[in-house]
Amino acid sequence: MFVLPSNFSMRVSRQKMGRPITCLILITCLWLSATSKVLPIDEEDQLLYERFARQGVEKFNHQSNDAYKWELDRTWEVERKLSGGIHYSIFVTLVKTDCKKGQEEVEERKCRKTDTLKKCQVEISRRVKRHGYGLKDVAHIKHCEEEFTRNIDKFDHRKIQLTHDDSITVQELRKAKIIRPRDYVIWNSFLDFIDRHEKRYSNKREVLKRFRTFKKNAKVIRELQKNEQGSAVYGFTKFSDMTTMEFKQTMLPYQWEQPVYPMAEADFEKEGVTISEDDLPDSFDWRDHGAVTQVKNQGNCGSCWAFSTTGNVEGAWYLAKKKLVSLSEQELVDCDSVDQGCNGGLPSNAYKEIMRMGGLEPEDAYPYDGKGETCHIVRKDIAVYINGSVELPHDEVEIQKWLVTKGPISIGKSFM
Incomplete structure (x- = not known):
């Protein structure tokens, strides 16, 4: 087989309507060693999309106020369109890790992945750099859905200890439609909160009441963290199942007046x-x-x-x-x-x-x-x-x- 050198060019002239037309043909050849592997086009695309997605996740970790790092779990859909370059919309699943942001990781220590996931949309704009030298990729995460959990079996077997040595399981609450699928992640957080602070509620009704308060407080925490301009970190405390009014009545109950005994x-x-x-x-x-x-x-x-x-x-x-x-x-x-x-x-x-x-x-x-x-x-x-x-x-x-x-x-x- 004859192979043309990579810099070979051919000038071809032919006559059309009495005027010569000149075409420049550039043939480029790639010399490969016997051990090289040519990846199928779909696998090459997959690697490219994952690289784009990781760029988006890296930027997300840098810019977000989340306390823990997120990693790419998988990419599951890609959309491409031409708009001043190539624009990619990559739909991914992220997984929360146990590594806190801002802490220097021990060398070679890998972050442990948790059961908490969320679906996000990574946007990539790929344009030719000015003067035509190379490509410029701009990545960011445009939108993320609510967090969810992947381990339902483990979730189902978690128990809530009630007063008087009674208890109920998550599975019982799910069957009673007290726990709905969209709330699995926040319920996991609520159960962690109950265990951490040894909370005891009297019955299912009080459990649900406290969960609803906890969920509202979680939303406030997310908004505060999202809009935080400094270095403050917001999170759950032992008071996270209390309403603002309950907290005031319990922790700030007294209207300070002049003391009965002057000092x-x-x-x-x-x-x-x-x-x-x-x-x-x-x-x-x-x-x-x-x-x-x-x-x-x-x-x-x-x-x-x-x-x-x-x-x-x-x-x-x-x-x-x-x-x-x-x-x-x-x-x-x-x-x-x-x-x-x-x-x-x-x-x-x-x-x-x-x-x-x-x-x-x-x-x-x-x-x-x-x-x-x-x-x-x-x-x-x-x-x-x-x-x-x-x-x-x-x-x-x-x-x-x-x-x-x-x-x-x-x-x-x-x-x-």
Whole structure:
């Protein structure tokens, strides 16, 4: 077989209507070694589409506010049209991974794929670069549908633990048409939320009520994350099954008013707070000095005022006695006759009540259960007492001076 060299050109002239016409024929030949593989055209196209799709996914991960990375699962349809170049619409399925965005991955570590998927449309515009040198591809993801799950069997066998040691399965809820196919992914998230925070609901009706609230909050989270201009990351918390009103009633229940017991203003010189502003450290944390107990949880009870009070007293007692004692918030919730227990209160009132009661019991003697009960102080178990309290100036520098010298302080902030 005769093969023309790759740069061979032939000039052919023929006569038509008395005028010569010249044609330039360029024949290009590709020399291949015996080990080379020529891919079928459809397989070549598939590789090209996957490369385009991965470009779109890479750009999507870079631009989106999702907390976790997505990877290409598969391409399943392609549309092509000519419009100032070649325009591709590639319909793909993405899979969520367990790799968080912004974290440097351990070398050679592969992200684990989850059961969460979503269908997206990748748009590719392929044009010839200016001056005709090479091709320019512009990729982006135009549209994505709601997330969904692929493992229905695993999903069906998940359980929801109810109160009184009862439980129901997802399969039961699906058969009752309580769980609909379009909600599989958000139900998976809801079930993870229930397990993570050990939530217990009384019956199917309450499960459905809490799911609907969770779903609405998930939509708000997505919108906030989508429109976030800074570095904030939004996600689910233990309050994600509560409505805004329920959260306010539980966590922000009290309309701050003037305290029943007026507080004396702090006398810095008398209390030995003499540090100057220039001598204040750039940062200071009493946790580093042993004056703060472990993080506590007020639960579904508006008792933040009690936790703020005990935190202050715990720090002051440590500085005075060199002994850190975790104190009872439940004693304040039950026995403070001025404040309103789980419906709110003021630390300024609580200090006076501690003095009236003779002090506070330790946490282990009067444990917290997050609801108002009958007061049952045991006088012999009281471990800490106070002699008074003062109000600090509303000046941040002065507050810093007091904190560095005298220990942790209690601050009330209204979010209403």
